[in-house]
Amino acid sequence: MRRGDSEAADWAAKMHGTPTDKDRAAFDAWHARPGHAEAYVMAEEHYMLGASMSRQRIGARARENASAPGRLRWAVATIAAAGIALGFAWHFKNGRDVEQIAAGPMLPSQLRLADGTTVTLMDGAWAEPQFSETERRVRLHGGRARFDVAHDAARPFIVVAGRSETRAIGTVFEVDVRSATPQVRLITGSVEVRLGGSAKAIRLAPGERAEVPDSGPRLLPEMTSPVGTTMLAADNLPLGAILDAANKLAGKPIRLADPALAQLPVAGRFDVADSESLARKLAAALDLAVDDRGTEIILGKK
Structure with missing residues (x-):
């Protein structure tokens, strides 16, 4: 961890506690330095994610998959659940040589895929990259993930999460499957969101969110604070x-x-x-x- 990231993590913990006026003044001075604002945004997000543990959920998934043919690799995850809960990434390959990635809820795990795309897994998410010559497909299971997609006009990037499909070429977006209805939030660029197997799609602009119920994708209203x-x-x-x-x-x-x-x-x-x-x-x-x-x-x- 870089020094700036470490300091940001310390400040996130302190500012979510009971900071004094002196702490706030010191934080403002630290926050104003180049690069610190960006580091603090990520550290604050990681801090909030760490507030909820889901080690049991990962362990249950490991036991469930251990009995499935060709998926004994997940038995390892049961033993490693404590490590996953601390935010480590685990890589497994089955007989088809399809890599799987898992990460725990305490600290997001950032990984770089073969095409240069960066995936940040959060809240116990796990994913299966399935790349071919014509498309780059990733299946997301549980939790939440951010995708910083490498540009490749010849191979669209598709994230499958529950009933939803999100298609992009080069952009940054998040997919959230912590509830039964998948949600997608676009940060930069452009994506199309559709119900799997359907031609109907909606295109998001930066800052917009959508959910994908059984009836098809729909825009969500802007979030406002009560x-x-x-x-x-x-x-x-x-x-x-x-x-x-x-x-x-x-x-x-x-x-x-x-x-x-x-x-x-x-x-x-x-x-x-x-x-x-x-x-x-x-x-x-x-x-x-x-x-x-x-x-x-x-x-x-x-």
């Missing part, structure tokens, strides 16, 4: 989108000296209601200059 939080979690979100969210509130508006800066990707967690703090954090993360003019704040190149 307490009206002004915190925004950005995962490579354009700077312009963050400023749009902040400027809709009653705070001091933040402008850009150069409109081209609006396309800069931003990762981190920000309070969009606090204009001054938001401007400082964005400037620190993107190496920009802050010009507070009293009635508005200008972000520009140094």
